[in-house]
Amino acid sequence: MTGGANRHYVLAAGGTGGHLIPAFALATELERRGHHVALITDRRGAEIPGKPSFLPAHVLPAGRFGKNPLRWPGGLRAVLEGRKMALRLFDSFEPSAVVGFGGYPALPALLAATSAGIPSIVHEQNAVLGRVNRLLADRVQAIATAYPEIARLKPKHAGKVHLVGNPVRAEVLSLRDEEFPPLAEDGLLKVLVTGGSQGARVLSEIVPDGLAMLPPALRQRLQVTQQCRPEDIDAVRERYRSHDIPAELGTYFENMAARLGDAHLFIGRAGASTIAELTAVGRPAILVPLPIATDDHQAANTREVAKAGGARMIRQEKFAPKELAKQIQVLAQHPQALANAAHAAWNCGRPDAVKDLADLVEGFGGAEMMDVIRVGANTARGTTQGAPAAQGAARDKAGKPAA
Structure with missing residues (x-):
């Protein structure tokens, strides 16, 4: 003391x-x-x-x-x-x-x-x-x-x-010194998608179709965990089923810290706590700032980590399946690219x-x-x-x- x-x-x-x-x-x-x-x-x-x-x-x-x-x-x-x-x-x-x-x-x-x-x-x-x-x-x-x-x-x-x-939760900070999850050329690519405490409808509408537009060799390696609103979850499940993409869906995940630790790529909003946790653990991200956030602060939150190379930011008005697929390929074109982005995010952590x-x-x-x-x-x-x-x-x- x-x-x-x-x-x-x-x-x-x-x-x-x-x-x-x-x-x-x-x-x-x-x-x-x-x-x-x-x-x-x-x-x-x-x-x-x-x-x-x-x-x-x-x-x-x-x-x-x-x-x-x-x-x-x-x-x-x-x-x-x-x-x-x-x-x-x-x-x-x-x-x-x-x-x-x-x-x-x-x-x-x-x-x-x-x-x-x-x-x-x-x-x-x-x-x-x-x-x-x-x-x-x-x-x-x-x-x-x-x-x-x-x-x-x-x-x-x-x-x-x-x-x-x-400051972030202790269970998240405890993951900081763990290695980025191993990712082989043909290994599972684990994607975590959340939209805050209530989920974000735009993520439910865009992410499944965006993942489906990835090249077959990349798409076939996907394993998705996505948080959805209760009223959206059935439609999202059907979208993933139609695209033949394995996905675990839920309205709330208690062990979110552990899921973040297992993930190779995060897709979601850019709230302050989200950015702090991504940089504490060191996880690459595609961030879609909430457009109605006061003073556009979520977009501002992405500036440091995006400039460092640890994340890609897509404005919601440009957040379409084709653009999402394009940005995922930039980050995940080969395992070392994701690992480099993870390290860049990690270096932004405090x-x-x-x-x-x-x-x-x-x-x-x-x-x-x-x-x-x-x-x-x-x-x-x-x-x-x-x-x-x-x-x-x-x-x-x-x-x-x-x-």
Whole structure:
């Protein structure tokens, strides 16, 4: 533990997996270091699977501010009520710092922290600074980021920026040092297809037909695992059957980490948690950003790994069977091409994200400022925090020195 005596921390996050997965990871690390942690979220967040058993969840009202101005007064009332409730929690819990992970439920807690004089930090999972984090950027003491380049981040806030990465689940991180699955010229090519927690209909419509357009020698080696919406699964099953492609379909897979570890190629959306897990494990991907994502942040999330050669990005309006087949062939034309792409993705991973974020958090509210300096040095200028660890001393997936 970095800071000495145990302390109290409050984490505040919106009620989706993208916000809560890194919050849960940080909570687990802080608890391991001997601290007490509480969570502020909305009703959805309090019920989401994966919350650590030691982590109490406090549900606060959190108003949303959409495009309709008629709803703004109600949203403001909810935020003010949530702020009052957060202040009451802070009076009894006495946190050393409050950490926000984005989403409207984080807003009341962070506003309360400012008014109570409690240090506050925000973590941005995406490559575009989210609305709530933009709103709070002036007030917080630190902005932790997952990517070297963050859009919608004002230059005046550069001094607050600390590149730490995006924490991932422990079961995913445990796969980082495993070799890329062996792939012979005539061996099975295992493809994993997911579209987020609910599946994506466009993937169900396009992927089976795209795989069917691959050259026969490649198509006959396919083994597909695909997550689908319940209402789509029968039609998808029939598509694969008509193409004579073996496919395991489901609406939810509990052992998704193990399936990612077995996969040679991933096809899916480009949410922050997805990118973090792909780069943690080192899996090549074809990414189809959600077109309605706020500020087009999913497309921005693909920039780093695509530039490195670990993924191909296809805009949804261009996502057609022929284009998918073309991009798969680019990545999978021979086993070494896939292995090279896997290594490129792996090099983009930041496996120390949760430790570096915990060090940053411990740097506020009583710890030595050396913690903040160590984590934040030069990262505001775009250097990669933890690069030596992330690059594994420049070794490839087989453990050999990289060329």
